[in-house]
Amino acid sequence: MNEAFFDKKDYKSLDRVDGRLKVTGAARYSAEYQLSGLVYAVLVESKIAKGTIKSIDSKAAERAPGVLAVISHVNAIKVPGYQTSNQHPSEPPVNGQPLRAFYDNNVYYNGQPVAVVVASTLEKAQYGASLVKIQYEKEQHKTDFDANMESAVLPAQAKKNPKSPVADYSRGDKNAFANAPVKIDAEYVLPTEVHNPMELQAITAHWEAEDKLTVYDKVQGTQPTQKQFAKEWNLPPENVKVIATFVGGAFGNGLHNWPHETAAIIAAKQVKKPVKLVLTREQMFTMVGYRPYTWQKIQMGATKDGKLVAINHESVGQTSSYEEFTESTLQQTRMMYASPNINTRYRILKLDVSTPIWMRGPGEATGAFALESAMDEMAFSLNIDPIEFRLMNYTDSDPDKQLPWSTKYLKECYDAGKEKIGWEKRKMQPGSVRSGEWLVGYGMGTGTFGANRGVAAVRAELDAEGNLLMQCAITDIGPGTGTAMVQIASNTTGIATDKITFQLGNSQFPKAGNQGGSSTVNSVGPAVQAACNALKEQLKTMIASNGGSQAAFASAKTDDILFVNGQIQIAGSDSAKVDIGTLFKQNNIRKIETTQESKPDENRNKYSMYAFSMHFAEVHVHSLTGQIRVKKVVCCADAGTIISPKTAANQMIGGATGGIGMALMESAIIDHRFGRYVTKDFAEYHVPVHADVPHVEVFFVNKPDTLADPVGSKGLGEIAIIGVAPAIANAIFNATGKRIRELPITPDKLI
Ligand code: MOS
16 A cells, blocks of 8 residues: 555555564464573463362473473472562452462462473473372362352452442432332343463563563563563563564453463573473463353333333452452443442452453453343333333433543444344344244344553654654554554554554563553554654754745644655645655754653543444344354444554454354353363364354444544444343344343253
């Protein structure tokens, strides 16, 4: 793509800037760094769910060919930060003590890493690991959520702070539900789901010197990881380098640093060689978090003419015995609809399992399944169309924060979605539309997620040939961050996209947090814009100081300065064009550069900022077998400005695919006799494949929200999935008249 484009309202589709590297195998992932002297590590896991290790017999493993070390709590070097820091690196912090690799002989869950075998090849390490014999002192474990639900507790952070998002919440009349004319009272269950990105979690750890650590690590934040390992190893942050140039998918499990990473770093230190450690698919179920098993109850009350009068929403999510993971399951209930009376209650249940972590649309996707199912149930009871019912309870400002929305174009989403799915074909009475032996149903679900923004900085460098190079520590877990940033830079400067490079995934680049919470474009995008504008200012000053006909540049607006084919010009003006090469030569320079930081402003206190989505599904259910086919999905999103239409649509399709998995397939199941997962690979844990995913149509409102951030984006990674599962569940009800409140909805639940 050669021509520059200048219409600032209209970003055009661009192929991924790194697409060719990815499909040709030239992109290097964390397990693909062939460092000299590289050796291989394989983890040994606990076979009990709770207790202590009595003894570890590693003699046979140590004698096996190629084995360099067998490391466990018995002989692991002391990690300095284990003594001083017990704080989880995440924001907001999770209470408790993160699991420390090889720290002591305690076993907290089945599958916990308890030893690591290092060898000259992967196969030798695997064989060595098979020879490690461990004796345990077993204790009674608890892994069964349903059997233990009465032990759920208020999270410590809510006890400390009554304003915490997981503290009990009440607005209006606490008892309004009791007096409501029409009532819904239902329980919803979401099983444990596992992220399962294509790329397995992997780390290559290399001590370049006694006090200098480099890790090639599959993470969602290079600098948050740098901070974490600096703390853990008591090093100045600049001595820790984190590289994550390519990440082969991550849905939250790279937002936390996990024991396998520290295990590899310990091993590298002890064998004095770079160590590579790649988790197995089975270990992905127990070592890097998951979406927690969650029980919810909703009591909803309305008037006969469709006005909500009360919502009581309770949630209990599972966590480990050593950390209190919480998520914002109830947030959508507090702000989505105009009910005057709302109570929410959040509890956690500590079990002998590993700690959960955010998974795409964390909390909100879980909460939306209950809330949007309940909205559908209520609409049906009232004999009101589900979209009409939502519009009757639409809010023009945030009833939770009591602030105006920065922007909210959800009505545009309803309108577009209705038309694209063919909503007029839907009948209120379930089972009334058929196609041969198949029952046809239509359903919809709404989603929302905070339009988050963090601090980010970008370094930009322009050379005499008019090439623009930018750098930022942010990662790209798949959405196409480099592509979007190149588009923002091109849109800001007029430089053709093929002359712009965006480098990322290196902790030594300028500041960025995690790629998480749909915040990257909103945070890094403005820094790209600021850096491009700062370059323009430098050029403007340089040109204007030449005087003569070029003095017009002195008064030109930064926005109007453009670069076209290596020439600098003022948009809409006939003034002289200035050749960048000539200008640099005159000034005796080869390039100009700048680093600019961008951060959230005070508008965040004045407005409530959310991205919104609306999903529609057409589902066919076989009347005899209960087989479910999702025939069509329509995704509508109010995500602010859409910077990169192609990758943004890709994200929505990916989210819809994840939502189909949530609704119909995904479930990680523990055999409670052993406290161990029986679903541990793709044969047992099902995810949607091509044949399961129908035509997905994507619609973006594409109106900027410049209160949220200067590029006008609100983020869309999470809203892509939130609302999909209830849309499908509601469509299944419309098709069959069966209301399934426990995911996944498998055929056995329908016949
Ligand atoms: Mo997402 S759960 O913020 O990776």
